[in-house]
Amino acid sequence: LIDELTNVKENEQSLVYDIVLERSINGKEGKLPDNCVIVSTGNNPKESSAAYNMPEPLFRRFYAHIYLEPDVKSFLQWGGQPHKKFPNRPKVHPAVLSFIAAKGIKALCTPYDSEEPPEHAVDPRSWEQVSDILFAGHGEFDYNLIKNKVGDALARDFLAFVKIPPITIDSI
Numbered sequence: 001l002i003d004e005l006t007n008v009k010e011n012e013q014s015l016v017y018d019i020v021l022e023r024s025i026n027g028k029e030g031k032l033p034d035n036c037v038i039v040s041t042g043n044n045p046k047e048s049s050a051a052y053n054m055p056e057p058l059f060r061r062f063y064a065h066i067y068l069e070p071d072v073k074s075f076l077q078w079g080g081q082p083h084k085k086f087p088n089r090p091k092v093h094p095a096v097l098s099f100i101a102a103k104g105i106k107a108l109c110t111p112y113d114s115e116e117p118p119e120h121a122v123d124p125r126s127w128e129q130v131s132d133i134l135f136a137g138h139g140e141f142d143y144n145l146i147k148n149k150v151g152d153a154l155a156r157d158f159l160a161f162v163k164i165p166p167i168t169i170d171s172i
Contacts, residue, residue, distance in 0.1 A: 006042030
């Protein structure tokens with residue numbers, strides 16, 4: 001796995017040409033086994049100020065390109081699964097999952113504007129970090145910590161949301 005390849009300047013991305021095409025370094029060293037698959041990840045420059053375009057010759061050396069779009073349903077399914085390190089809790093705090101389920105994609109991800117980058121470009125990773133803050137706070141919701149991950153408007157909206165009493169059978 002060549003992670004975050006597009007975060008490397010285009011002239012430095014060329015260092016992986018041989019790895020992808022010849023499955024080795026400089027065509028000689030570090031020959032990869034035949035059963036090895038080379039995969040790379042990276043952001044599109046439209047989504048991140050840290051990303052660069054991949055040079056066309058390198059782009060064409062990969063057999064396939066998969067473009068992923070954030071999806072609320074997938075995030076909720078993933079976030080509701082047991083955490084590997086803490087099997088007695090889900091990957092994402094239930095308050096975050098409830099908020100994203102209620103607010104949808106506009107809360108899960110904010111659009112990135114390269115001309116006027118937002119102070120907080122929110123994505124699923126941001127909400128996973130909010131979740132970690134909530135679990136570490138043992139039920140305390142620290143506005144400043146949450147604001148640092150998702151920005152003022154979403155932090156306020158989230159905190160207002162979690163203060164709404166849940167609907168119970170008795171209340172119905």
